[in-house]
Amino acid sequence: MRDDRRQECQPSGQQGQQVPPPPTPCTSPDDANSPPWAIMFEAISELCDEINELKKDKGKSAYDGQQGMLGADAAPRGREGSQGDANTRNNASNRHERVVASPLSTQSVLTDSTAGFSGFNAGSDEDEDGEIHDEPNIGSTLLHSAKTYGSLEDISEDMELPVADMVHYLFDHSMREEEYKQIVEDEVTKRPGNCHALTRVICNAQIFDALTIKAKKTDSSTKEVSKDILMAATIIIKSLTVLDKIAQDEGHAGVAQEVGMINGALALLGNANHRNNLARRFIIKR
Structure with missing residues (x-):
């Protein structure tokens, strides 16, 4: 007779995770030809452990991204020290709350996005004391734009004004x-x-x-x-x-x-x- 020694998987310390029974030696030819149940259960257990680790890493990365959006001013108030930081991280990872950026962080993002815009140059600057200082004159922006958006014809240097007037008259009105x-x-x-x-x-x-x-x-x-x-x-x-x-x-x-x-x-x-x-x-x- 075949000695059926297969046992059911007992739950481990973590909820929903199955631990396979210890492997038993083969005592009959039927056991030698049976499927390797122990190996299959061991592989499933390893997959469950990897999934749990990925969930932990995902929750930690989401919390770090939310803290980066909040900035230094969004630290937890009322409790200071490592205990308050740990409680905040646990609450954010468990509840998966949606964090809204503060007005200060939004203002910094808008400032960075418009820092590279050079279409309009201000003529003066204001310091912390409220005093206005004029920037040095670097040329007319309007004249520079007129050359940029003007005619694309390849031309040379200007001639003397009387010569230019003569050319205009001859080619427009003839002799x-x-x-x-x-x-x-x-x-x-x-x-x-x-x-x-x-x-x-x-x-x-x-x-x-x-x-x-x-x-x-x-x-x-x-x-x-x-x-x-x-x-x-x-x-x-x-x-x-x-x-x-x-x-x-x-x-x-x-x-x-x-x-x-x-x-x-x-x-x-x-x-x-x-x-x-x-x-x-x-x-x-x-």
């Missing part, structure tokens, strides 16, 4: 008629004999007669634009020739640098003239 004729009729606007690219392009008479009235007006306007571009290029070429000779004879590095810059302006004029001729061709073919 006056008498001044325009004075420049156009000058000898400097005549192209060099070997610069055939500076010759004005004229539409064929038969093709021009076949155009509509609107196309004729548009072609005439673009032809006048091309004439001004060519005359400006002619003046620049002749000025470049004189400046380049001065740079070679006198070895003036500054003049040589200016020659290179003005040559870039000549290249832009040639590019503008080419695009203008393409626009005229498109108008005629349309």
Whole structure:
């Protein structure tokens, strides 16, 4: 007969925790083949112990976080010393009370969150005695903001005011008629004999007669634009020739640098003239 020596688990000192009975040796082949109940109960007991330890650690961490929110002013009053601190910790962990931050701690949090904001700078500061001290002037905040939120165009240094006024007037209102004729009729606007690219392009008479009235007006306007571009290029070429000779004879590095810059302006004029001729061709073919 099989000797059944399995015993029920007896409760331990802690409520709800089971302690397995001591293992018994196998006395028959049936006992040797039976499941290892003792090992299973021992594993369950270890899991229960770990769960209880986790619960204790969780309650302690929650209490520490609540004390950090309260700050130094929220210490328990009425009882001082280690006994009062222990009672407070036990009550907080058992009841799981919700702690509300004090006004002082809330004010410190708001102060820290706005300390990094630099959008508005105060012009004065007040010390503990109530006296107001002006901060040193570090420049206009409004002018700094105007540069920050202004135009993103990449520009260089400002020119003299009379020169800037002249540029504004010429590019906004064009030249006056008498001044325009004075420049156009000058000898400097005549192209060099070997610069055939500076010759004005004229539409064929038969093709021009076949155009509509609107196309004729548009072609005439673009032809006048091309004439001004060519005359400006002619003046620049002749000025470049004189400046380049001065740079070679006198070895003036500054003049040589200016020659290179003005040559870039000549290249832009040639590019503008080419695009203008393409626009005229498109108008005629349309």
